[in-house]
Amino acid sequence: MILLRHELGEVLRERRQEQGRTLRDVAGAGAVSLGYLSEVERGVKEASSELLAAICDSLDIPMSVVLDDVSRRVARVESLSAPVSLPVADRSGVVSASAA
Structure with missing residues (x-):
């Protein structure tokens, strides 16, 4: 399963590290809590659009570029990803696997 917050966090961390910047530096420049930024980068917390804009501004990267990387x-x-098989019951009640 793909979690958008994990992919977003990875992109933000990669961009920050490419710039050689610390969490503390980016958090301070964006007026974002250091702990919250860390949780966003680890995919623990969802970033609101306002928070994402502040992080992108502090990294001096357009939000559209970050979202394109995530996409x-x-x-x-x-x-x-391989197709997922889910159990499905037919009209007679027999359960079989079906590709989703």
Whole structure:
């Protein structure tokens, strides 16, 4: 299962590290709580649009670029995912596997 918050957190962490910046530096520049930024990067917390805008501003990266990176990561994960089989009962009550 793909969790958007995990992919977003990974993108934000990668961008921050590419710039050689610390969590403390980015949090301070964006007026974001250090602990909350850490949780966003780890995919523990969902970033509101306002928080995401503040983080992107502090990284000096357009939000559209960050979201494009997230979209590409999600597409890559989706292309690697195998179909899921779910149990389905037919009209007679017999349960079988069905591709979703």
